Amino acid sequence: MKKDIIKNQALYQYPLFFDDVRKNLIRGDRSGPGAYKPLRQGAELLGDGKVRFNYRPPEGSNSVVVRGWGGSMPNSYELKPDTDGYWSVIVDDIGPGFHYHEYYVDGVKATNPLTPYGYGGFQTVNFFEVPGGEDPEFYLLKDVPHGTIRMDLYKSSVTGRWRNCYIYTPPGYEENLEKRYPVLYLQHGGGESEVGWVWQGKVNYIIDNLLAEGKCEEMIIVMNNGYAFKDDGTSHPARGSLDEVIVQDCIPFIDKKYRTITHREFRAMAGLSMGGVQSNATVMKNLHIFANLGIFSGGFSYKATDYDQTELFNNPDEYNKQFKLLFVAAGEQEQPMCDGLSRELDELRQKGIRNVFYSCPGYHEWDVWRNACREFIKLLFRP
Amino acid sequence: MKKDIIKNQALYQYPLFFDDVRKNLIRGDRSGPGAYKPLRQGAELLGDGKVRFNYRPPEGSNSVVVRGWGGSMPNSYELKPDTDGYWSVIVDDIGPGFHYHEYYVDGVKATNPLTPYGYGGFQTVNFFEVPGGEDPEFYLLKDVPHGTIRMDLYKSSVTGRWRNCYIYTPPGYEENLEKRYPVLYLQHGGGESEVGWVWQGKVNYIIDNLLAEGKCEEMIIVMNNGYAFKDDGTSHPARGSLDEVIVQDCIPFIDKKYRTITHREFRAMAGLSMGGVQSNATVMKNLHIFANLGIFSGGFSYKATDYDQTELFNNPDEYNKQFKLLFVAAGEQEQPMCDGLSRELDELRQKGIRNVFYSCPGYHEWDVWRNACREFIKLLFRP
Numbered sequence: 001m002k003k004d005i006i007k008n009q010a011l012y013q014y015p016l017f018f019d020d021v022r023k024n025l026i027r028g029d030r031s032g033p034g035a036y037k038p039l040r041q042g043a044e045l046l047g048d049g050k051v052r053f054n055y056r057p058p059e060g061s062n063s064v065v066v067r068g069w070g071g072s073m074p075n076s077y078e079l080k081p082d083t084d085g086y087w088s089v090i091v092d093d094i095g096p097g098f099h100y101h102e103y104y105v106d107g108v109k110a111t112n113p114l115t116p117y118g119y120g121g122f123q124t125v126n127f128f129e130v131p132g133g134e135d136p137e138f139y140l141l142k143d144v145p146h147g148t149i150r151m152d153l154y155k156s157s158v159t160g161r162w163r164n165c166y167i168y169t170p171p172g173y174e175e176n177l178e179k180r181y182p183v184l185y186l187q188h189g190g191g192e193s194e195v196g197w198v199w200q201g202k203v204n205y206i207i208d209n210l211l212a213e214g215k216c217e218e219m220i221i222v223m224n225n226g227y228a229f230k231d232d233g234t235s236h237p238a239r240g241s242l243d244e245v246i247v248q249d250c251i252p253f254i255d256k257k258y259r260t261i262t263h264r265e266f267r268a269m270a271g272l273s274m275g276g277v278q279s280n281a282t283v284m285k286n287l288h289i290f291a292n293l294g295i296f297s298g299g300f301s302y303k304a305t306d307y308d309q310t311e312l313f314n315n316p317d318e319y320n321k322q323f324k325l326l327f328v329a330a331g332e333q334e335q336p337m338c339d340g341l342s343r344e345l346d347e348l349r350q351k352g353i354r355n356v357f358y359s360c361p362g363y364h365e366w367d368v369w370r371n372a373c374r375e376f377i378k379l380l381f382r383p
Numbered sequence: 384m385k386k387d388i389i390k391n392q393a394l395y396q397y398p399l400f401f402d403d404v405r406k407n408l409i410r411g412d413r414s415g416p417g418a419y420k421p422l423r424q425g426a427e428l429l430g431d432g433k434v435r436f437n438y439r440p441p442e443g444s445n446s447v448v449v450r451g452w453g454g455s456m457p458n459s460y461e462l463k464p465d466t467d468g469y470w471s472v473i474v475d476d477i478g479p480g481f482h483y484h485e486y487y488v489d490g491v492k493a494t495n496p497l498t499p500y501g502y503g504g505f506q507t508v509n510f511f512e513v514p515g516g517e518d519p520e521f522y523l524l525k526d527v528p529h530g531t532i533r534m535d536l537y538k539s540s541v542t543g544r545w546r547n548c549y550i551y552t553p554p555g556y557e558e559n560l561e562k563r564y565p566v567l568y569l570q571h572g573g574g575e576s577e578v579g580w581v582w583q584g585k586v587n588y589i590i591d592n593l594l595a596e597g598k599c600e601e602m603i604i605v606m607n608n609g610y611a612f613k614d615d616g617t618s619h620p621a622r623g624s625l626d627e628v629i630v631q632d633c634i635p636f637i638d639k640k641y642r643t644i645t646h647r648e649f650r651a652m653a654g655l656s657m658g659g660v661q662s663n664a665t666v667m668k669n670l671h672i673f674a675n676l677g678i679f680s681g682g683f684s685y686k687a688t689d690y691d692q693t694e695l696f697n698n699p700d701e702y703n704k705q706f707k708l709l710f711v712a713a714g715e716q717e718q719p720m721c722d723g724l725s726r727e728l729d730e731l732r733q734k735g736i737r738n739v740f741y742s743c744p745g746y747h748e749w750d751v752w753r754n755a756c757r758e759f760i761k762l763l764f765r766p
Contacts, residue, residue, distance in 0.1 A: 058491065124500060150531050
């Protein structure tokens, strides 16, 4: 089992072709036609919890350091030169999960071209994965039917600019032309972009796998860019005007172009961190449009007086009629947030307000959000 | 006109949200809620051919250099510290076009998070654009109907691995359910990936704009990853086994999932550089499948004895019956390649072999490939 996971490591990685490139092409040390030398992977899983980091700095460099972003990779490690131009280090104290990490060459931050990267913290950033948890392969590309990810452009009447969104349609969407689908609007966090749920989150593989096991409903997932600011400076400084963009621009665009079910009970919004805050605001301000809300590692509080939600949370009957699913999740190492959310959701349940709280081991990181999203999707749009 | 181009600079850039982020969010110097300070753009067009590069190195850095990749940005420039943490330099000797460029902080290569980036040279690499040429806006996002870019996965029987491809479907594809479309298979160059024609090439905007002006036929464009190597080491060391993957795996997948016209006259393959070599090989080895070929800055020679093309090029009648379009292009500064190709194509025409040669000012860079692709698309699949 462990061996297979290691062998499948390429599947954890974007781009998919990485394995093809690594085996067959080299940079800078091609000594003649056919003289190919395999590249080292940036982060190699050696088994038994060991990881080797490999980096090729410029000749004459004096130090190479790899530094985690905290969470389950809190430390920095010094690499030492090997004989072939690479510097490397083997470590054994990195926990399972998704790890953003940075390289510093003589103190200057650099990106490792031999390691997958995503967009996070407003920058290109390397990541790698240490498989773990109860079901370490739930977000992997498997031999199952696959949906399609689309990129669509729509013009925002709110910001005046064209916007890009990613859309997942499930396997069979192209064939079952009479079928209509519920829609989940799914948001990334601060510093990320609309590609985050695909490149880092692997949400398409997660739902492909759930569908293959019959564990969730078919749905369309729309991933918008979370930054939406009006030129006149009147947008909320943190949330921006995403709620208006979603309601006024994106939903009409999606409902026109795709075969959606437009009833509010078949529309959901969810997000992680900043995206959770935005989802909360958007849904609570537009209960005539949404009946489902997911908040992962976000800023939910039923005591907050924004968006007129107080009245709703004081009226369990009305709430339970309006809301199909309120799902809140956090990583168990996100403290005091996780315990605080758990307590608040519990209080709501005691008041008769139906909701689901989910937690799993982890920090403010993509492995928590993947798990949270999977559990949310399993419950969403159930008959 | 020039002012509009500068104002529209965000449209040259991926990601689209860059302008939103830049105006409203900051990194590292947020001094309190609401205290936002605009970010500087990495490469600012100041007009009159002037460009300012801005970079924020770590405190205590001693030197920041920006270096072009050659072509119309052959030089390096030293940035000097301003008073606000940025280092900058204003230069006026960079020609029009698409410019990959790298930053070096105290000699270490770094990526500028304030500048768009793509995947090229097997790495994450910054780029910016200096608009120019006869029609400087042909590859910009405009207020016209837009097609959709999709990402699809298919399993290769050749490599045994799942592969990702990008697919452009034209505006109206979702509505006109009876309509079937011709297909162009379009390849990136060495060191790039299947995202290159979208992120750097803007091929979706190019064809959206052509369609809006009635200057080309509607078509599906399939962009495959160009690296395809068998585990047993039997693949061609440079071209790989892409030809087999396209023919055995990708075309059947596309023809099943999309509403394609499957007749060979309505199927084309084209590519740039390495992708041109691969397209040449794939089409010549599979004339029962393809009747159209485009080669941009590639390795075409009608005298080459690979793929049994010699016989075809010695038989003009047979060739003209088989081939709908042979299109070869190069940048006028790609010498001696450009003149050599022009001469060969001319010789072919003198032999009665129908073909099109196209050149435009430029080096081995994306602006040449965008122009070449546009001209190719205008001629392709014409009744």
